[in-house]
Amino acid sequence: MSRVLVVDDDPQLSRALRITLRAAGYEVVNAADGRTALHEAAEEHPDLVILDLGLPDLDGTEVLAGLRPWFTGPVLVLSARVDSHDKIAALDAGADDYVSKPFDMGELLARLRALLRRGLGEADEPVVRTEHMTIDLVAKRVTVDGAVVRLTPTEWALLSELVRAPGRLIGQRQLLQSVWGPAYEKETHYLRVYMAQLRRKLEPDPARPRYLQTEPGMGYRFTP
Amino acid sequence: MSRVLVVDDDPQLSRALRITLRAAGYEVVNAADGRTALHEAAEEHPDLVILDLGLPDLDGTEVLAGLRPWFTGPVLVLSARVDSHDKIAALDAGADDYVSKPFDMGELLARLRALLRRGLGEADEPVVRTEHMTIDLVAKRVTVDGAVVRLTPTEWALLSELVRAPGRLIGQRQLLQSVWGPAYEKETHYLRVYMAQLRRKLEPDPARPRYLQTEPGMGYRFTP
C-alpha cells in the first residue's frame, strides 16, 4: 500500500487524517512542523505528502521549496486561505493539488486517489540503443557500429521526433509540423527525401528498413 | 507548446477560456458536445482536456468514461455542482482535478500548469487487450498472437472507431461518416469489404467472428 506523510501542526486535524487514511488502507507518517517534515520525507520515502501551509516554524512554501528539488511524488497542500493568489503561488511552487479548509474528507480521499493513480514516473533514458546503433538525444550524437555519423539539422530534427516515441506511429502531418513548421503540413515529399537520407545513413540495408518503417498513408515509426 | 481540448457548450465561457489559454501560450481545440469531444480528442491528440460536466448530448461522466480507456493525459473537470459526491464521482471516474464554477481564471491556469508539469514525464500505453490480440490506440499498432499486424489507414480508422467504444453497437451510418466522410453514408458495401479484411487479419476464425460482430441491418460491434 501507499505511504502518506501528513504535515500538520493541529493535533485534532492530524489525528482525524491519520485515522481516516489508515482506514482507507494507507500507511501514515506524521510531522508537526516544517523541519521534521523535511526530515521525515527524506527518511520514510513517502509516496505522497499532505502539507498544511500553516506551520509553526517554517512557511509552507518553504517546506515545498525544500521538498521539490528531490521529492518526485505528488504533494497535496492544505490551507485555511481561500484566496486565489495563495493557491496559484502554492501550485506554481510545486504543489500538485490545493484544498481549502474546511474540506470534505471523502473529497480529499478522492483527490489522493487521483494523484496516486498517476503512479510514479520512472526516469526516462536519454540514449536509445539498438543492435546496430546508439542515439543520444541530449548530446545529439548518433553512432552506427561504433562509428559516429554526422546528421544535418533537419535530419536530426526528424530522427529525434521519431525516436522520442519508440514504436509509436507518428503522422506525417505531425512530423512536418514539428520539423518544418505549420505551413509545411502538405509537403510530404520532404519527408520522403529525408527519410531516404536517414535510412542511407543509419540502416544496415536501406532498401529494406529495419528501424525507420513506413506506414503508407499514415506516417513513420521508429522500432528499436 | 501544449495543446488543450476545451469541452464546453456555453459559448461565452468557451470563448473566454479560448482567449485566456491562447494568451497563455496554449494551442486550443474546442468541442461543444460530448460526441465531438471524443472525436476531437482522438483526432487532435491534446495534451490535456478541460471538460465541463454539463453537456447537451452526453453526461460528462460518459465522456470521461469514453476518454479514459485510451487517453492518458490529464483531464480537468469543470462543473457548476459543488457537492462532494459529484467531485468524488468525477475524480474516481478518471478526472485528475475538479474545479467548481465560478472559478478564478488564474487559479485554473495554475492548476493546468501543475497537471502538465507532471504529465510530461509519463508514457503509459493505453492498450486494449483480448485473449488473442493487443490494440495500442496511441502507437497505432496491433499485435495478434505476438506478431505485429500491419493495417492500412482505412482499416485502422474503422477498427479504432469500433474499439474506442468496446461492447457498444456502432451504426453503419456513423462508421461510414467518421471513416469516409458525410458523403459516403450509403456506401455500406465499403463496410462489408473492410470488415472482411479486418476479420481476416485479426480474427482466429474469420468465418465465425469473435471480436468484430455484425448486427444485421444496424451496424457492428467490438466485444473484447
Place this chain on the structure above:
DNA sequence: TCCCGGCGTCAAGGTCCCGTCAGGAAGGTT
C-alpha cells in the same frame, strides 16, 4: 417455391503514395 434484401468473399482496375536520383539555389567557410 420463388423472390429479394442484407451480408461475405474475391479479384481486377486505377489512383494515389512512396522511394530514388539528380540538379540547382542559398548560405557559410576557407
Place this chain on the structure above:
DNA sequence: AACCTTCCTGACGGGACCTTGACGCCGGGA
C-alpha cells in the same frame, strides 16, 4: 572568389491501397 554543405524541387518507376463490380449464401416474406 571558389568550395562545401545543406536544403529544396522535379521527374520517374514501382508498389500499396482504395474502389468497384460480380457472385454466392442465408433468412424472411409473398
